[in-house]
Amino acid sequence: MVLGDNDVTHTAATAESSAGRRVQVRRAALASAIGTTIEWYDFFLYNTAAALVFPHLFFPASSSYAGAMQSFATYAVGFAARPIGAAIFGHWGDRIGRKATLIVTLLLMGISSGVVGLLPGTATLGFAAPLILVLLRLVQGIAIGGEWSGSVLLAMEWGDQRKRGLLASFAQVGVPVGLVLGTGGMTLLSATLSPAAFDSWGWRLPFLASLVLVGVGLVIRLKILETPMFTAAVSAKRTSRTPVLDAVRHHWREILLSAGLRFSEQMPFYLFTSYVLIYVVERDEFGKTFVLNAVLVGAALELAMIPWFSQLSDRFGRKRVYLTGAVLTGLLAFPYFAVLTNGGHVAVFVVAVLAFVPHALQYGPQAALIGESFPTHLRYGGAGLGYQLASVFAGGPAPLIATWLLHETGTPYSISVYIVLAAVITVLCVLGLPDRSRADIDDASVYRRP
Template sequence: MATTDATISLTPEAHARELRRAVIAATVGTTIEWYDFLLYSTMAGLVFAKLFFPNEDPLTGTLSAFGIYFVGFIARPIGAFIFGHYGDRVGRKSTLIFTLVLMGVSTFLVAILPGYDSIGIWGAVILTVLRLVQGIGVGGEWGGSVLLTMEWARYNNERGFLTSWPQFGGPAGLFLANLAVLAFSQMSGDAFYAWGWRVPFALSLVLVAIGLWIRLRILETPVFRKLVVEQKIERAPIVEVLRKQPGAIIAGMFARTSEQAPFYIFTAFIFFYGTKTLHVSRDLLLTGVLCAVVVSAITIPLSGHLSDRIGRKRMYILGAAAMGVFGFIYFGLIDTGNPVLIFVAMVLSLIPHDMQYGPQAALIAESFTPRLRYSGASISYQLASITAGGPAPLIATWLFARYESSTPIAIYILITAIVSIVATTFLKDYTGRDISAEYDHAPADAEPAVRAAAGGR
């Protein structure tokens, strides 16, 4: 069934063109924002402990660096509340432009931040503030990017695939961040620790300029324009979504547990574990993550597409179950110390993640009625940064320090999978349904939706 638009008169060709622009704008923008945000996670394990906490032992310094890293995750729900409000009040496009600029400026300032040797503990204090601003920016980015693609969709059975592209911005940003670190870490002597680490942060301004140029050229989504024409804009969307759809917020938050926690164990904690415990080369770990992201370029959109065919919930639960098993396989390979097996484990590590991440955007965003969608989807998504994503490297580091074994970490990953599977059963499945009309209390039965999606357009 085609998605109708009563507010903008566009030919099918023009609508397809705007959809392409929206997908590109969302994907490029999220790639840049996640580059900025995830660059810290790589540097935390490699540089920041030494730069900002030189008087601590390596383990304590790493915990301190990951503590500041966690601040960014605490800030993400704050960004979701702030920009969710404006995204539902003034529009998706203008909100996304502001989040991009905010993220770019805060990341650039990290590039010129003096270390402990220059300003003492104030370096860590300022880094914490900048990480807070980063978190606020990325907290408002995801919801808008997903809605930008989802609300421009021409057909109801393509939203899983379309929204998987801004999802790919996360791994793509990780790819660029690790590529930049890998390139500049080849500098001779102590040049990388002296100033080379700053260059990837400074490059953020160039990337933001590109993203800003792309986003300024897109139109507001048809769904939001329809809300404006029909005068359905809420004065306090945050209050309304908390009052009318709290169950969807909570279920979406916990559904993300087995996607969030393992991702940051596989892409952040591994740099500490690999270099300090297994004594493998930094380049091997960086290359492994880069290759894993290349695989994600296939598995994320494929998983999103499959969710359009078999249903969001079914696809998501399969991914969570796979993650629960994979934690043991991953550390079993890593702990051999064999560079080849370590590389294989890292390349495969994001596949069970992608099985969830591909359909996740549509699964969560579709759960919220249009006039509250930016707020509800953003809050639900970003709260998981506190409950799952941010604490994961800290928990993994503590578990290893306590038990001197990776097995408790694998058990932790299994527990996250169980939490996600249970939470996902409480989400409604809107696969193949019209999402332009208000449905605050509309029932959503998964099976008819899947059958509708499997039919024609």
């Protein structure tokens, strides 16, 4: 589906009408937030199940350590697939438009998650069960890889450029909302069902519910128009035949720096939301419901912080706010594991919640910081590649590496060193990326064009 003359005219007329533009900005922001909420709801469901259910359901013959490693390995597969999704959907997002591409990613994610909810364990299907699980995780990763940049651009390219940080953050809000819904669903079921019922069928219900959410998301996304920035690029015949290749060729530096600046945001986040479920529960006095509740409260707190910190980035600049979050992440690394290892219930709960604050400082302004580093006709692919490449090296392997580090060193402070290293990488990459917080991203002169 390529934009036709009627589509271009309709979008242009709406963009020029102040009332029509306000309606579309609201719709774009809502579609961005709800779409990413559904995508991340599905993704976090898998993360939680990978820590609590999948080891004994799909790897029953393994030891506790080996089962956790195998389960987190399937978890990491989804992250490895993200750059592939960014390349595939980045190509079409910069060729045919943001709207059509985002409808496909939403369908892919919802259907694959629904199938996970129906998938029998190894006891029923044998070796085929974990193989199918890995395949479904690959599909999830590809869908997420194509979702993020399109959702960001949908709101950012429709809205007031002076509020790009705030508007782009609507896509980021999907992460804590998805985490609250996904983890909240698991928490509720874990608390109300017997362990046997939860492990047998209770964990499947939130996965199946994603099919209903996808229907809601589709209705909303079908009502929005293509962004005026992309429509203008189509009208001026500035689209590229090979946008992803052109983005790599002409903006490789921005792609690599965008990936690097995510290290202290993404890697600790998956330790704070997934690995913590295993680490704390191994202390006999803590149950999985207690840890899930802490993660749930932290995500709810972040839901309020992301728009606030994003708005601050519009006022004070993206890099200043982002660097504050990166430094705080490094400073938190050792106290975090000290409390998780030795603290009582109150201390563990508080530190598990507070860990979300430095993440929000980075994740809020991040969408605009990355998105505004690329020109319109290469923005979907360029921003998507930069954002998703970090998944291969930072987010995906994090629980796996943390599990291995603790096993090999016998001390959780080896994981703290790992977090500090990520923070150093982020600081260097943010310093190397130009701050375009106040640049006109619809003006071709601010970019070096192919």
